[in-house]
Each structure stands twice: as C-alpha cells, then as structure tokens.
Amino acid sequence: MPETTPAESTRLDQRAEWNALAEHREKLGDTHLRDLFAADPGRAGRYGLHVGDLYLDYSKNIVTDETLQLLRELATSTGVTELRDAMFRGDKINFTEHRAVLHTALRAPRDSVIEVDGHNVVPDVHAVLDRMSDFTERVRTGVWRGHTGKRITRVINIGIGGSDLGPAMAYEALLPFTAREIDVRFVSNVDGSDLHEALRDADPEQTLFIIASKTFTTIETITNATSARTWLLDALGGDASAVAKHFVAVSTNAEKVAEFGIDTANMFEFWDWVGGRYSYDSAIGLSLMIAIGPDRFRAMLDGFRLMDEHFRTAPAEANAPVLLGLLGIWYGDFFDAQSHAVLPYSHYLSRFTAYLQQLDMESNGKATDRAGRPVSWQTGPVVWGTPGTNGQHAYYQLLHQGTKMVPADLIGFARPAAELSPELAAQHDLLMSNLFAQGQALAFGKTAEEVAAEGVAAELVPHRTFHGNRPTTTILATELTPAVLGQLIALYEHKVFVQGAVWGINSFDQWGVELGKVLAKRVEPALTGGAGVSGLDASTAGLVARYRELRGR
Numbered sequence: 001m002p003e004t005t006p007a008e009s010t011r012l013d014q015r016a017e018w019n020a021l022a023e024h025r026e027k028l029g030d031t032h033l034r035d036l037f038a039a040d041p042g043r044a045g046r047y048g049l050h051v052g053d054l055y056l057d058y059s060k061n062i063v064t065d066e067t068l069q070l071l072r073e074l075a076t077s078t079g080v081t082e083l084r085d086a087m088f089r090g091d092k093i094n095f096t097e098h099r100a101v102l103h104t105a106l107r108a109p110r111d112s113v114i115e116v117d118g119h120n121v122v123p124d125v126h127a128v129l130d131r132m133s134d135f136t137e138r139v140r141t142g143v144w145r146g147h148t149g150k151r152i153t154r155v156i157n158i159g160i161g162g163s164d165l166g167p168a169m170a171y172e173a174l175l176p177f178t179a180r181e182i183d184v185r186f187v188s189n190v191d192g193s194d195l196h197e198a199l200r201d202a203d204p205e206q207t208l209f210i211i212a213s214k215t216f217t218t219i220e221t222i223t224n225a226t227s228a229r230t231w232l233l234d235a236l237g238g239d240a241s242a243v244a245k246h247f248v249a250v251s252t253n254a255e256k257v258a259e260f261g262i263d264t265a266n267m268f269e270f271w272d273w274v275g276g277r278y279s280y281d282s283a284i285g286l287s288l289m290i291a292i293g294p295d296r297f298r299a300m301l302d303g304f305r306l307m308d309e310h311f312r313t314a315p316a317e318a319n320a321p322v323l324l325g326l327l328g329i330w331y332g333d334f335f336d337a338q339s340h341a342v343l344p345y346s347h348y349l350s351r352f353t354a355y356l357q358q359l360d361m362e363s364n365g366k367a368t369d370r371a372g373r374p375v376s377w378q379t380g381p382v383v384w385g386t387p388g389t390n391g392q393h394a395y396y397q398l399l400h401q402g403t404k405m406v407p408a409d410l411i412g413f414a415r416p417a418a419e420l421s422p423e424l425a426a427q428h429d430l431l432m433s434n435l436f437a438q439g440q441a442l443a444f445g446k447t448a449e450e451v452a453a454e455g456v457a458a459e460l461v462p463h464r465t466f467h468g469n470r471p472t473t474t475i476l477a478t479e480l481t482p483a484v485l486g487q488l489i490a491l492y493e494h495k496v497f498v499q500g501a502v503w504g505i506n507s508f509d510q511w512g513v514e515l516g517k518v519l520a521k522r523v524e525p526a527l528t529g530g531a532g533v534s535g536l537d538a539s540t541a542g543l544v545a546r547y548r549e550l551r552g553r
C-alpha cells in the first residue's frame with residue numbers, strides 16, 4: 001500500500017468478485033428469510049458473534065454462507081486488510097490531506113509505539129490524557145475556581161460537528177454516570193438561540209467554557225466563543241484576566257487559540273492525524289471527562305481498544321466491523337437500499353444516530369474513488385433513526401409495509417441503567433420485548449394466509465399482510481456503561497472504514513462541506529445590506545432581496 005496517492009486499480013464493478021456477487025444476488029431472487037430459517041435450523045446460532053460485551057445476531061439478514069463467503073472475497077480483493085494495517089501503522093492513508101488516520105492511537109496502551117513521521121505519538125496522547133485528568137479533578141473537586149473564587153457548576157462546550165456530536169452524544173449516553181452537581185451543556189449552532197438557552201440560567205462566576213475546535217477557524221464556533229466571552233466580561237466587570245479562569249480550548253491550532261485570547265497553558269491538544277468525526281476520545285472529550293470523571297473516561301477508552309484489537313486480529317468470518325460493513329455493501333449495492341436505520345432501544349442513546357450520521361455520511365458520502373475516477377456504484381447510505389419504541393409509533397409503518405428496503409440495526413441492553421427505581425427498571429422487559437418483536441415482524445412478516453386465518457375480511461387481507469424479509473442486525477449488550485459505549489462506537493468506526501475501503505473511496509477527507517462555507521461568506525455581506533447582490537444566481541438573489549425587505553433593510 002503506497003503512502004500517498006493510491007495507484008490506479010481495477011474498478012470495483014469490474015472485479016470478478018463483484019460480478020460473482022451480482023450473479024449470486026440474481027440467483028437468490030426473492031428468497032425469503034422465512035425460507036432461509038426453515039432450511040437451516042442452526043442458522044440463528046451460527047450467525048451470531050460475541051465481541052467483548054456485545055452480541056451480534058446477524059441471522060435476520062438476507063444472506064447465506066455463500067453470500068458471506070463472496071462478500072469476504074470482495075473484501076480480500078479490494079485490500080481491506082492491507083488498508084486496515086496501513087491505518088493502524090500510521091501510514092498517510094488520508095492522501096488528499098496527506099494525513100495519517102490514527103484515532104486508534106488515542107486509546108493505545110501507554111507502552112505502545114505508533115509513529116507518525118518517525119515520531120512516537122503514544123506518549124503525547126497519554127500526556128494530554130493525564131493533563132485532562134488533572135484538570136477534570138480540579139474542576140470536580142472545586143480546586144479550579146472561577147475569577148471571583150466560586151466553584152464551577154456549569155460547563156459549556158462550544159464546538160460543532162466532530163467537536164460537538166461525540167461528547168454531546170456520549171454525555172447523554174452516560175448520564176447515569178455523570179456528576180450531577182456540574183451541569184454540562186453543548187452549544188453548536190450559530191443560531192444565537194443555542195447559546196442564549198445555555199446562558200439563560202447560567203451564573204457567569206461559575207461557568208466554564210470549553211472552546212472545542214480542531215482548526216479553531218470554524219465560523220460557528222468562533223462566533224459563539226466570541227459572544228460567550230463578551231457575556232462573561234460584561235458580567236464580571238470587563239476584567240480581561242477573567243478569561244483565563246473561564247475559558248479553556250481544545251484544538252490542534254495553538255496559534256489561533258492564542259490569537260483568540262486563550263492562554264495556551266489552558267489548551268488541550270490533539271493532532272492532525274485525528275479526524276474531527278473520530279475525535280471524541282481525544283481532548284475533544286474534555287467536557288465528557290468532566291461529567292463522568294477520568295476513570296470512567298479511561299474505561300471507555302478500554303472499550304474502544306477492545307474493539308480495535310478485535311478488528312485488527314479477528315479473522316474476517318468472525319470480525320464484527322467487517323461483517324457489518326459487508327452487509328451494508330450487500331444491501332446498498334445489490335438490493336438498491338438507499339438508507340440504513342440505527343434504532344437504539346435506549347433512551348440514553350437519543351443522540352447516537354445523530355453522531356453516526358457524521359461518522360458515516362461525512363466519511364463515505366463520496367462519489368470519487370481513490371484514483372480520482374467517478375464511482376459507478378453506491379457508496380455511503382443515508383443513516384437515520386431515533387430511539388426504538390418512539391419510532392415504532394411514527395415511521396416504523398414504512399419499515400414494515402413501505403416500498404423501500406431499509407436495513408436496520410436494533411440495539412438493546414440486557415440490563416436497565418443502574419440508577420432506575422425497581423418499578424422503572426421493571427419496564428425494561430417491555431422495552432426489550434418491543435425490540436425483539438420488531439426484528440421478528442420485520443424479518444418474517446405475516447402472510448395473507450395467516451391474516452385470513454384470523455378471520456380478517458377478504459378485502460382487508462392485502463392491507464393487513466406484512467411481506468417481511470426486511471433485514472435487521474440485533475446488537476445486544478450487557479449494559480450501557482462507558483466501556484460498552486466505547487465498544488459500540490469503535491464498532492461503527494471500523495464498519496465505516498471497511499465500507500470505504502471496499503468502495504475504494506477516501507473515508508477521511510470532507511471536501512464536500514467546503515463549498516457551502518465559502519458561499520455563506522459571500523452571501524452574508526449581501527444580507528447585512530452593505531454589499532449588493534451581484535454574483536448570486538437569480539433564485540438566491542431573490543431570496544436575499546426578500547430577506548432584506550423582511551428585515552427592513
């Protein structure tokens with residue numbers, strides 16, 4: 001595997017392994033999960049996988065042993081293993097930005113050696129983790145105090161995208177493990193209402209802002225951070241030295257942090273080999289660490305590491321990220337599925353799918369292969385979903401009887417969250433019975449004969465029939481702990497990796513977000529009234545003119 005631009009290679013859809021899958025798909029035709037289960041009593045047991053605290057049941061996927069074998073052959077021929085090893089080794093596989101992709105180094109053991117340009121990055125990772133732990137302890141125990149000597153009771157993380165979604169998701173996920181005396185908030189939107197709500201009942205003397213931005217140039221974050229500083233200084237009598245006690249930064253860009261006015265002694269560093277959407281276990285997780293404490297943060301890192309090791313060492317047939325990645329390719333490219341639903345049966349995972357949207361869609365939403373050619377196959381799916389039972393009473397109708405195939409992951413936990421009362425904990429069985437029932441209904445449906453046998457009027461039978469054959473993978477974990485969350489996130493990180501590798505795209509750049517940013521900069525002066533509207537297309541110019549009129553400008 002070359003370190004920079006990959007050489008021209010056979011196009012994915014011209015590979016023999018791809019064609020073999022296409023033929024196999026044709027032969028499979030309308031084979032129903034009902035037939036697959038009837039023909040193979042051992043299927044459920046065989047298509048199950050234990051990794052750490054997770055159990056994956058993938059038997060409700062429209063696959064046979066042959067399908068899985070052919071998919072693995074595709075993975076082999078497209079060099080997934082080689083690219084994986086190159087990633088773990090620190091090669092610059094993000095070749096459009098000349099960067100290594102080493103989020104796995106963020107959870108590497110202290111004594112391991114991972115080099116980027118001849119420099120071992122592991123001691124740097126642990127030095128920052130140690131500084132984060134020390135700072136966290138000082139905030140949590142009240143040793144770190146605000147400018148006027150009061151304890152910190154509110155932490156506001158200001159960041160967006162990868163500098164927001166990870167800690168915000170994990171904070172929700174691990175709420176039962178958080179120190180409730182510190183209220184942690186996340187502000188991302190440049191809509192002033194977001195910061196307004198976080199500040200509404202905040203005491204400036206007791207508020208700590210974490211300005212989280214890899215580049216420290218992101219307009220939304222810098223704008224919100226500037227407003228937050230004004231709010232603080234206005235409240236504390238304009239003494240600029242107050243900033244040092246109320247603002248810390250998380251970034252790769254010390255120069256910009258200093259320029260903003262935050263002392264780099266109060267900066268927690270990470271590095272360009274950590275992609276934004278892969279960064280929440282770096283210093284970007286500082287807000288989370290303050291919420292759950294350093295020990296639980298490290299337990300979460302252990303969970304990530306467990307999955308890293310599994311991905312690095314398990315054979316393809318028993319490798320969970322490989323398996324999930326290949327199943328997604330199977331549906332996207334051979335069944336024309338356009339989306340993938342992630343449906344957690346846990347209230348605490350309410351932001352989980354939003355987090356995965358960036359992880360997956362920013363990574364694999366690409367249409368140019370690594371050799372610079374347009375792809376002629378499907379790449380990343382639209383990822384969507386919300387917590388389980390709520391979705392059942394909203395959009396599951398389409399999952400069951402709509403015209404689209406939506407493969408789904410159903411995620412559930414054997415034990416309820418630790419702090420529930422016995423009465424509320426007892427509701428867990430009902431929650432989980434819904435998860436199991438949905439997987440069953442989606443896979444097996446209900447035939448017209450079965451409906452008719454229940455005495456349903458003939459004209460209603462077609463309406464009440466469920467075709468079934470809608471694939472799901474069930475991920476069952478013991479309990480939503482920090483370690484389990486780490487395992488789950490790393491599972492999806494590596495799944496996304498496998499898919500990008502097979503599709504032959506660079507999963508680690510994100511040029512697609514640039515154009516809108518550039519245009520926004522061009523449009524803004526026209527909105528505020530100073531500049532004319534020249535250079536805009538007719539539709540946009542019309543909208544701008546209308547906006548100005550409505551604002552009385």
Ligand SMILES: O=P(O)(O)OC[C@H]1O[C@H](O)[C@H](O)[C@@H](O)[C@@H]1O
Pocket residue numbers: 160161162163212213214215216217218221276277362510513
């Ligand atoms: O952390 P920052 O540099 O502020 O970037 C925040 C986000 O903005 C960008 O638009 C990227 O698309 C994201 O990948 C990134 O996570």
